[in-house]
Amino acid sequence: MRRSILIPVCLGTLLLMSQFAAAAPLAEEYLTTGKLDEGAQALKKQLQANPEDDEARFGLGVVQFFQSFEHLGGTLAQYVGGNLNRFGLRTEDVRRGLPEPIQEILSQAPDSKTATYADTRQMLQTWVDDLKAAEKTLSAVKDPNVKLPLHVGLIKVDLLGIGKPVEARFLLSRAGVSQQQADAEQFLIDFDRGDADWLAGYCNFLCAWGEVLLAIDGQQLFNCTAHLFFEKVDTPYPFLLEDHGNVDSIVGVDRPLVSDILAFIHLWRFELKEPERMKAALAHLEDMQRHAKSMWKFYLAETDNEREWIPNPQQTGVLEIKVTQEMVDTWLVVLDEAGEVLQGKKLIPFWRGKPGTQGVNLRRVFTEPREIDPFLWFQGTAAAPYLEKGEITDFADPELWTRINRTFGRNRFFTLAFWFN
DSSP, X not given: OHHHHHHHHHHHHHHHHHHHHHHSOHHHHHHHHTOHHHHHHHHHHHHHHOTTOHHHHHHHHHHHHHHHHHHHHHXXXXXXXXXXXXXXBOOHHHHTTSOHHHHHHTOOOSSOOOBOHHHHHHHHHHHHHXXXXXXXXXXXXOOTTOEEEEEGGGOXXXXXXXXXXXXXXXXXXXXXXXXXXXXXXXXXXXXXXXXXXXXXXXXXXXXXXXXXXXXXXXXXXHHHHGGGTBSSBOOSOGGGGTSOOOGGGGGGOOHHHHHHHHHHHHTOOBOBSOTHHHHXXXXXXXXXXXXXXXXXXHHHHOOOOSXXXXXXXXXXXXXXXXXXHHHHHHHHHHHHHHXXXXXXXXXXXXXXXXTTSOEEOHHHHHHSOOOBOHHHHHHSXXXXXXXXXXXXXXXXXXXXXXXXXHHHOTTXXXXXHHHHO
């Protein structure tokens, strides 16, 4: 009798386990083992066999996104046969007091290679290219019902390309997202179509900053101050390598170190090396805004309630942060206003002279780029070429900020904006 009951129970259990295994997306296998390169190849192969598989396409985009950070730390190794720390990234002073896993990946390399400015630009270019690839993949996801369930806390990423991956559950527990590392196995998120736009938007945001950094000429800054960060650098000033101080010694007023820091700040004045990249940065910002609008279209159309990353007003998200309709409506107003500013239809208020008489056309800052000097921008003279008379953005209207503070809570808007994208 017991055997007759036990057999169907066992069969039922095995059936449920097989269904769960079948439901697990292909991407999770590689994300949780840290084998991102293998995962990218496997997912590309899956898409070649089944081009309509948007779950695989979504998973590939996620893998490519994390690959960009692995490659960011390891790109330099492609040119000199080492990893980022083999360039002598000066990490000993910042390691003290950090958790053991972070100390391990930031260990000082005794046999550092010589870093060059060309190497650092190539590293940045590789990062931008990787992010572009991820954004292209994510933008190709079309199925409005696509799902990508992932145990986020178990994702492993080799942050510095040195063969020592760090589990996301460690970072999540430090950030307070997951109360305990043991909870990571249960920290499951069902990413959906709107989340594909969410991640694509972040790819564009990071690409925009990468393009700006590649647009400027940082050669002089590197020549004069790279020794603050690297043990060995290719610089026309070899004497800088002979007496560089320790960061801790600033308490004792290390004159070389203080002068190097002052030089680093003084050299924040950049000629443009590749001005066309500023237009590329603007295009990424416009795409970011487009993805941000698109994701809410899909979020608001959802009728399920399954472990949502960003919920609509009728859903409950995994972060247990209530999203109201008023929050969504206000955020969409913010996105529309940002689009008007990026298109040059509305101006940023100028902070000098008579208030309200003219504003800065932000679009022209990207389409008609000039030397970038943060201090002259702060003073106002660098903004002079872009001043126009026209409609000022509502971001300067106290009524909009009253609405934002009322809706999101004072001092919470920027935190939630980072989440909302």
